[in-house]
Amino acid sequence: MSLGLVHRKEVQKRRKRRLWAMIKFVFVVGLCGGIGYYAHEIGLSVAQEEVLIWQTRYENQAAENEKLKVELGQDKAELDQMKQLLPNEDMRNVIAVVTAKANEGVDLARMENIISGISKDATCDAEIDSKRFMVLTPVSPDEVSTASYYRGLITVSGTGSSVMNENGAPEAWFDPAKEVFISFMMPGGEKQDISGTLPLYHSVITGGSEYRFSITAGRTSFADASVQRCDL
Incomplete structure (x- = not known):
């Protein structure tokens, strides 16, 4: 190559x-x-x-x-x-009361009728009816104690907590310094309840009138309830 x-x-x-x-x-x-x-x-x-x-x-x-x-x-x-x-606090408080009552089941139409029937200047009876009833406790000897007003139109009763003695045992009478529960019964079975420490104040509106109650502590075991009727 x-x-x-x-x-x-x-x-x-x-x-x-x-x-x-x-x-x-x-x-x-x-x-x-x-x-x-x-x-x-x-x-x-x-x-x-x-x-x-x-x-x-x-x-x-x-x-x-x-x-x-x-x-x-x-x-x-x-x-x-x-x-x-609602221009002021008073009006707002009224609305708050109506709302609370509605939440409790009170018929709105009924409240409307009551409010619309209230007059500007209420006229009240001069007579004040005062009665007493026993505030029952869990150890009370009586099972029922009520006070009735206006021929049974409104019946008031109450329960409370027992006073404790020096040995820590409950007595039969209620302790006015503690919360009590007051019931107002009307015809037809309608019932209104309030609670708190005495004195307590409550208005019952029925039959076109307002009944203003004042509940205070009475002698041992009892509460005094005074009522005055006023026109709406």
Whole structure:
């Protein structure tokens, strides 16, 4: 083999190696470019979805804020209206009493009729009827003790806590320093209850009249109940 032939083969080998190297380089560059482009497209798509999600959240939040503003404006308008209807604390106290009675089950129509029938200047009887009744305790010897007024129109009874003696044992009479429970019975089985420490005050409205009661501690075991009738 001549030197010229060997040299030509060597040159051809080097050319092939350079060609393959060039092909590999182009392939690698193309592959990297393709991967980069694909990654760019995925990243752009994800970013667009994120933007859409946040935009939707922003729009929903903005709509919710507008709704809350409207509701707040309505509440403020209602509050202003209530303040106009209830200009002072006395009126608010009356509404509070009516609400409490309604929650206890008192018929609203009945309260409306009672209130509408009240006159500006109430006229009360000069006579005051006073009676006493035993405030029963868990160890009282009697099972029933009542005081009736106006021919049985209103019957009053009460229960309380026993006085404790020096040995810590309960006595038969009630302790006027502790809470007592007073009941007012009307015809038809209607009943009104109050509780607290004596003296206690309560008004019963029935038959077109108001009966104002005052309950005070009497002699041992007893409570004194006075009542005055007034026109509505």
